[in-house]
Amino acid sequence: MTAIATALAGIVFGIALAAPPGPMNAIIAEESVVRGWNAGFRAGLGAMLADVVFFVLALAGVVAVIDRYPAVRPVLYLVGGLLMLYFAVGAVEEARAATSFTDGSRGASKGFRKTFALSLTNPYQIGFWLTVGVGLLEAGTLDVLSYVPGAGGALEGALIVQTGSPSLLLGFFGGIAVWIVAYPAALVAAGRRVDAFAPTVAALSAAVLAGFGLLFLAVGTLRFV
Template sequence: MSLLATALAGVVFGLALAAPPGPMNAIIAEESVVRGWAAGFRAGLGAMTADIVFFVLTLAGVATLLEQSSAVQPALYLVGGVLMCYFALGALEEARNTATFTAADGSPGASNGFQKTFALSLTNPYQLGFWLTVGVGLLQPGTLDVLAHVPGVGESLEGTMVVQTGSPTLLSGFFAGVAIWIVTYPAGLVAIGRRVDALAPAVAAASAAVLAGFGALFLGVGMLQLV
C-alpha cells in the first residue's frame, strides 16, 4: 500500500507541476491545434526534458549553487522574458495566417515547439524554484504522512497515505504524471479542434497573449531585481 500511495503521490506532484496555465502550456496548445497532436507532444517533451535536466542538477547540488548566485535570478527573468515576447510574435503571426484547424492537411511550417519549451523551461525561475523546494523534498530519503496534515481529520487519517520520499517509486510516479499531461493535453485540444474548425487561430492568439503577458511580467521582475 505504501508503494502504491508513493507512486500516486508522485503522479499528483507531476501533474501539479505540468498542468497549471502558463507559457509552456500556451506553446503546447498552439502547436497542438495548428500542427496536430505529435507537435503538441513534442512541445510538452521539451518542457519535460528541462525537468529532467533540473532533476539531475538538483541531484548534483548544482541547482542550489545557481540559486545562491545574485546574478542568476535577474538573468533568468530577463532572458525568459525576451524569449516569451519573441515567441508571442510568432504565435500572433500564426493566428493571422492560420484560417482553420490544419493538422489533418499537413501542418503549416516546421514544428519547433520542443526547442521553444525547452529554452523557456531552462530560463524559468519558477521551474528552478520548484526543484529547489518541492524537488529537494522529493529527493531526500524519508517518509511523509500526507493525510496526517489534513486540518481537523488528520489524526484519524494518520498512516493512511505514507509517501516514501527519495524513492525511485516516487520519482517514477512524478515523471509519469508529467508524461500523462503531455500526452492527454494535446490529444484533448486536437479532439476539440477537429469539432470546432475555427479553434486554431483563436488558440494561437490566446497563446500569443499568454506569452506576451508572462514575458512582460518576467522582464519587469528582472529589471526590478537589477535596480
C-alpha cells in the first residue's frame, strides 16, 4: 500500500508542478490552439525532457555545482528573459495570423525547442531541483498528512510517502505526462467550439511570455547590481 500511495502522491505532485500558469504552459497553449494537439504535446515534451535532464544531473550531483557560483543565476535570468521576449514576439505574430483553430497546417512547430531551451535556462526550475528535487532523491519517508494544520495529529501515519523510491519518481514524471497530454487536449476541444479561441489564447500566451520575460530581466539586472 505504501508503494501505491507513494506513486499516487508522485502523480499529484507532478501535476501540481506542471499545471500552474507560466511561460511553459503559455507556449503549450499557443502551439495547441494554433497547430493542434500534436504540437502542444511536443511542446510539453520539451519541458518534461528538461526535467529529466535536471533529474539526471541532480542524481549525479552536478546541479548542486550551480549553487557554488552566485554569478550563474543572474546570467540565467537574463538569458531566459531575452528568450521569453523573443518567443513573445512570435506569439504576437501567431495571434495576428490565427483567425480560428487549425488542425496543424499552420507552419512547422518549434514548441519543443522553445520549451526545452526555456526550461534549461529557468532559474526557478533549477532551484526546484536544487531543493525539492534533491529531497525527492534522498531515501527516507515523509508523513504527508501529519503537516495538515489543526488535524496533523489525527491524520499522522495515514499517508506515508517513500522519498527516493522508484514509485515516487515514476509517479512524479507520470503526473507531468498526464498534464502534457490532457492540457493540449482540453485546449484543442475548446478551440474547435469557439472560433475566437485560438487568437485569444495566442495573445494571452504572448502577454504571459512578455510579462515573465520582463520580470526575469529585471531580477537578473538587480542581482548583477
